[in-house]
Amino acid sequence: MSCRRVNPLLEAFSDGELAAERAVEVELHLGDCERCRAQLGFLGALRASLKRSVSVEPSPGFEEQLRARLSVERAVSLTEQRRGAPLGWRAVVSVAAVAAGALSWGIGSQRSTPQAARSNEDASLASSVSLASVDQLIDQLVERHAENTDEFPQITDTTLAPRFEPQIGVPVRVPTFQQYGMRWEGGSVIPVRNLTQAASFRYRLASHRITLYVYDARRAPLRAKLEPRVVRNLPVYVGQRRGYSLAALEERGVGYAVASDLNDSETAELVASVR
Numbered sequence: 001m002s003c004r005r006v007n008p009l010l011e012a013f014s015d016g017e018l019a020a021e022r023a024v025e026v027e028l029h030l031g032d033c034e035r036c037r038a039q040l041g042f043l044g045a046l047r048a049s050l051k052r053s054v055s056v057e058p059s060p061g062f063e064e065q066l067r068a069r070l071s072v073e074r075a076v077s078l079t080e081q082r083r084g085a086p087l088g089w090r091a092v093v094s095v096a097a098v099a100a101g102a103l104s105w106g107i108g109s110q111r112s113t114p115q116a117a118r119s120n121e122d123a124s125l126a127s128s129v130s131l132a133s134v135d136q137l138i139d140q141l142v143e144r145h146a147e148n149t150d151e152f153p154q155i156t157d158t159t160l161a162p163r164f165e166p167q168i169g170v171p172v173r174v175p176t177f178q179q180y181g182m183r184w185e186g187g188s189v190i191p192v193r194n195l196t197q198a199a200s201f202r203y204r205l206a207s208h209r210i211t212l213y214v215y216d217a218r219r220a221p222l223r224a225k226l227e228p229r230v231v232r233n234l235p236v237y238v239g240q241r242r243g244y245s246l247a248a249l250e251e252r253g254v255g256y257a258v259a260s261d262l263n264d265s266e267t268a269e270l271v272a273s274v275r
Contacts, residue, residue, distance in 0.1 A: 001029045003036055010040050034265075041230040134225045137193045142241040144190065144200065145211040145259035153186025153202065164189050164199045169216045170254045172199050175274045182210060192220075210260045210270065217255030222248040231272035238268050247271040 006029045012018050013026045030037050155161065158174040165172050167189050176184065187201040198215035226237035226248060237248045245267035248257040258271040 001025050003029075003033060006030075006033070006036050007039065010036065014040060014044055038229045042228060042235065131224055133193060134220065134222060137220050138222060138225055138239065138246060139241060140192055141211075141213055141257060142244050142246055142259055144192075145209070146242060146244060148209065154188045156186040158184060158187075161187060161199070161201075164214075167197045168199050168214060169196060170214070172214050174201055175212070177203060177205075177210075177270065177273065179273070180205060180270070205262075208261055210258060210262075212271075212274070213255075213257040213259070215255045215257070216253065217250040218253055220255055221250075222246075222255065222257060223250065229268055231268045232275075234272050234275060236268045236272050238264050240264065249274060251275060 006026055009018060009022065009026055013023060018026065030040065155163070158176070161172050161174045164187070174184070174187065176182075182203045182205045185202040185204055187199060189197050190200045192198045192213075192215070196216075198213050201212040201214070203210040203212065223235075223237040226239040226246070229236050229238055234249060239246050244259055244261055245264050246257060246259050247264070247268040247270065248255060249271045250256075256271055256274045258267050258274075260267050260270070262270075
């Protein structure tokens, strides 16, 4: 079976609802297809997250928060519909992921009023970002990496990275990537679309240049234009532009994006190790 035929069957396969003959065909395909296995793992991770979340009754403001957080993902789905493409696993999984995040927020907000206020701010910012501007932002990040415009870094000592936080608006830390044998070269604050500024950190891996961007994920939901995957049980979003790979990870409002000339899987592995 091809990936196109298998994708619509993954959810039913995960639930054990496929006929035995069809389930065997899917299993055979999964044995040879890393991409479909990743999609199946993503569905399983989301299902587990949803199951944990719904065991507690959400707060009274849950519906409003869910509606706001769905706005960006809904725009992705509508774009696919206008193009005549059926809503595949990507659209369904993206909406489920947002629902799980919003439900978790609703539960937590019963205990923390400041967190509820911050979540409302996050949703308002995300809903104001268009798909076109996210696309332009991805292009700009890849372009800066490709052209290596940060020739003279503002810092060459990793301990100075927190000085960038007032400009970036989120906590800034620098992973060493020592487990991969990468060499840190320096970092700078750069202007980018939709954001006040972002931190750009440069590394070297043999002949490969690696750029790590740290930014306010509320203002730049890169997931809306990248392909979701699961790496180290984390949701990672991956894409390619101009022959370069870009992988993004969002954690508590902080966005991390790695641009490189490595392949998609290697770049996704790097961004997942930031956490």
